[in-house]
Amino acid sequence: MGTKGWETLEKVKACIPSHCFTIADAKRGDIGNTSAMYAKAFFEFFNFDAVTVAPYMGRDSVEPFLAYDNKWVIVLGLTSNQGAQDFEMLDMGGEKLYEKVITTVASWGTPQNTMFVVGATHPHLIKQVRDLVPDYFFLVPGVGAQGGDMQMTCENGLNQDIGLLINSSRNILYASSDENFGRSARQACLAVLEEMKPFI
Amino acid sequence: MGTKGWETLEKVKACIPSHCFTIADAKRGDIGNTSAMYAKAFFEFFNFDAVTVAPYMGRDSVEPFLAYDNKWVIVLGLTSNQGAQDFEMLDMGGEKLYEKVITTVASWGTPQNTMFVVGATHPHLIKQVRDLVPDYFFLVPGVGAQGGDMQMTCENGLNQDIGLLINSSRNILYASSDENFGRSARQACLAVLEEMKPFI
Numbered sequence: 001m002g003t004k005g006w007e008t009l010e011k012v013k014a015c016i017p018s019h020c021f022t023i024a025d026a027k028r029g030d031i032g033n034t035s036a037m038y039a040k041a042f043f044e045f046f047n048f049d050a051v052t053v054a055p056y057m058g059r060d061s062v063e064p065f066l067a068y069d070n071k072w073v074i075v076l077g078l079t080s081n082q083g084a085q086d087f088e089m090l091d092m093g094g095e096k097l098y099e100k101v102i103t104t105v106a107s108w109g110t111p112q113n114t115m116f117v118v119g120a121t122h123p124h125l126i127k128q129v130r131d132l133v134p135d136y137f138f139l140v141p142g143v144g145a146q147g148g149d150m151q152m153t154c155e156n157g158l159n160q161d162i163g164l165l166i167n168s169s170r171n172i173l174y175a176s177s178d179e180n181f182g183r184s185a186r187q188a189c190l191a192v193l194e195e196m197k198p199f200i
Numbered sequence: 201m202g203t204k205g206w207e208t209l210e211k212v213k214a215c216i217p218s219h220c221f222t223i224a225d226a227k228r229g230d231i232g233n234t235s236a237m238y239a240k241a242f243f244e245f246f247n248f249d250a251v252t253v254a255p256y257m258g259r260d261s262v263e264p265f266l267a268y269d270n271k272w273v274i275v276l277g278l279t280s281n282q283g284a285q286d287f288e289m290l291d292m293g294g295e296k297l298y299e300k301v302i303t304t305v306a307s308w309g310t311p312q313n314t315m316f317v318v319g320a321t322h323p324h325l326i327k328q329v330r331d332l333v334p335d336y337f338f339l340v341p342g343v344g345a346q347g348g349d350m351q352m353t354c355e356n357g358l359n360q361d362i363g364l365l366i367n368s369s370r371n372i373l374y375a376s377s378d379e380n381f382g383r384s385a386r387q388a389c390l391a392v393l394e395e396m397k398p399f400i
Binding site for chain 1: 205206207227228229230231232233254255256257258259260261262276279280281282283284285286287288290291292293297300301304346370
């Protein structure tokens with residue numbers, strides 16, 4: 001954070017090789033008019049491949065992001081944090097809110113433009129979400145700093161296309177604070193890949 | 201939107217006289233760690249008085265914003281857009297999701313640091329939300345471009361402290377596209393004030 005925040009984001013984005021899939025984990029979601037501007041910012045201006053979207057405000061807050069070809073909308077389903085139990089896990093007559101959100105949003109998009117955030121901190125629930133939307137990719141945070149279980153996540157979440165984007169952020173970002181950060185971060189990345197290998 | 205987005209926001213903020221109450225309508229909400237950084241950005245770096253927050257991710261996504269003295273957290277309750285019916289209005293055993301969100305979040309904060317977004321496009325429901333949380337302020341979008349009803353909003357939403365921040369954005373922002381914008385925007389502001397006058 002600083003006076004040059006916007007330029008910093010541009011510079012970071014410019015350092016990422018163009019074949020890498022980029023996700024702006026921005027958790028946006030607003031009235032249609034404003035969501036359309038956020039979509040333009042992340043997809044056109046910054047040229048991200050994907051952006052995370054908060055579903056609370058419903059269809060017209062999500063659809064402007066779905067209007068782009070060859071871009072991905074990653075909607076919060078069942079998040080990895082403790083607060084997931086406050087609203088996402090509320091029961092609504094036999095169905096939890098996160099289930100309703102995931103099945104409803106799946107009907108607005110397709111497996112070619114829509115993914116869902118499903119936290120690795122709920123490995124026993126990933127199987128059930130996989131059954132609800134067999135063809136959709138999941139972005140899976142919570143492995144690493146948040147204590148999620150890689151093995152159960154893979155066993156419960158893989159589909160015929162793999163279907164899982166396992167996300168590790170703080171483990172890598174904060175791998176070291178000294179001049180060896182590059183090497184430490186690389187090692188943290190490789191450790192995650194090694195951990196995934198048996199399951200894919 | 202442009203390469204100088206961040207600086208533009210700083211310049212806009214610097215133009216607002218310090219006695220004016222400023223709201224960053226940013227609809228943030230993320231895991232605690234990240235919400236804490238958003239709170240720092242809006243409350244410390246930009247020095248906004250208030251920020252809007254999306255509640256989907258639950259308590260640890262909202263609480264970092266509540267940790268600041270003399271700042272306000274404005275949580276999405278019942279929003280003004282059509283998509284409000286998709287999730288916010290879902291029934292969860294006699295209670296709607298937005299009611300559960302509002303009463304739950306009210307228990308995390310106080311009327312001195314927490315407000316709720318309650319759209320003027322649901323004037324018949326504002327009375328019911330007012331009964332749920334009699335002492336909390338509401339930020340009320342949807343008057344103007346979105347067609348909300350000022351009279352019913354005031355009749356149903358006022359409390360002993362007034363309790364309503366009526367928001368008009370596009371009516372004023374897009375009052376004119378010619379060189380008379382300043383005058384047109386001022387007239388649009390005054391028209392809203394005039395419309396409110398009979399009720400306060």
